[in-house]
Amino acid sequence: MAQRTYEAGIVRGLFKFAVSQGADPQALATASGIVPEELEDPDRRVPFDAYVKLMRAAKTLTGDPALALRYAEHVDFSEISVVGLLTIASRTMQEAFDQMNRFGRLAVEVDGVGPAVDRFVLRREGDAVWLIDNRQGPNLFPELTETTFGRMACGPRRMGMIPFVLEVQVTHPDPGYPDDYQRVFQAPVVFGAERNALRLNPIFHDAPVAQLPGYVFGVLSDRAAALLQKLESAGTVRGRVEALLMPVLHRGDVSMDEVAGHLGVSRQTLFRKLKAEGVTFEKIYDDLRHRLALHYLANPKVSINETAYLVGFSEPAAFSRAFKRWTSLSPTAYRARQAVEA
Template identity: 35%
Template structure:
């Protein structure tokens, strides 16, 4: 399959879950898939939010296997209709230029995914759109990135046509086996194993007018989007920065508070005081991140327990065994067997 059929309708009960959209598109029995993994049907709408990393990875794995479509995430993105993301779709559509539309999308993206970070900047030379996913997404980062950027490209191409073209896209993971579908969907130079996921746009593209823009309607939609955004729980930039720094330091061993404070350019006392004010601590954030990542890594049976311990910064596997048992009540081996059944 190279693209979704034009008459495909995204089932409402898979609306918020990209792997289920792709599975339904390929004719997979979604009910059986969820039952086999052990995901409650009522939780499927917001599965990407509520699932533990291990179950999220299992959902992607089973959707890919049963659909026999390695480009499932890209095809799911193409199948999601305009308006699916409610006010964010419309407020981006009503901006007068493509650059302002992308800026509006980034500004209100928390309404779609509060745990993702989409950032847009432009200068006299170009525009740059960054996408950062939570560290807990681990093994499913490529699929989630494909879906997210695929949705963005599909939407803006639907507004301005083939004029929506990037200078380059950089991905922070290796090239996939279905590279031809990347080239078809994104239609620009692609670079893999980069330090970050980044889309670059020329100024000429950002200046393109959006033909359906309505200045008065835009003001109404901007007010509506801002009101929705204001009702969301405030995101803690400090916690996000802390978790990102921790994830980058783990392979070198157990990060210390002093080490991370230096990376964040703040004092140790200030870091601890601010974390305490948010009802958490450095050690709690470190343990939570390690637990999330561990469950995701253990889903990949190509990784030995010793390799998982190394990826999480433990000096020896026995230390990882004790910590994992403390976090989950199971040994890593028992968790792996349980997740496989």
């Protein structure tokens, strides 16, 4: 199975929001393994696990357990995602829902959803209309439910529409901040439910949106279609290997067999695919360690021993030897040179 990913804009949005709420940016980067500068590329994909680490680090560093809800409440989805732009360019809420289903994997890839399976379904149950999230294993990362449903509640409200969410059902237990749920959803919330679902005002289907000129919808749709095709092609094998290595690099014992297993191929097949791209597993592993070591050492708050651990070396001496091979400098000399040049 390929590594699930997030759209870089959403990750960048969370990073910046957490910093605005008091989180230390370097601590966020260190905890998540995310290099903030790389998030400036709007087409970049970020490993799902790295985003999970970022979210949890952000909650800890800000002291705000409801940060995921607050992120959805205060950061406009259209400012961080092409999918968000498409929804506000849609003519009606029904069309926005259709675009969200069509292109939602650009925002985030989740288990149980793919080209033939929609993430969201609308179901009429008696007089009620329910939007149901088909994501598998939602309680492993309930913050995704909070941000997803939070945006659905806050987005229309931000545009001056009438409230469409009449009831919220979530499968995770009560996390202990009911006032935040009430403020964001302004509707009854049922915790520990059998599904993740929103009961919607039945008139939402035909409610007009069109916050952008009509021609913009076509431009955005074409752009999203091209990005989705690229995503479905899974990009380069090297990129997929890097995405798997990034969140577990600190272990220092990730084998080619393990990565091949996550990709659903044999070790020999992975070797051949990487060879066709002119690279080896060992080269990818080494380059990733090199790049992240430079990033960590650029921050004086991260010690050399901590850097060694974060890039997977159990012994500082082994890290020092590798660093000299990469840069011809010891970690101490490199840090001193950076300080002079700063």
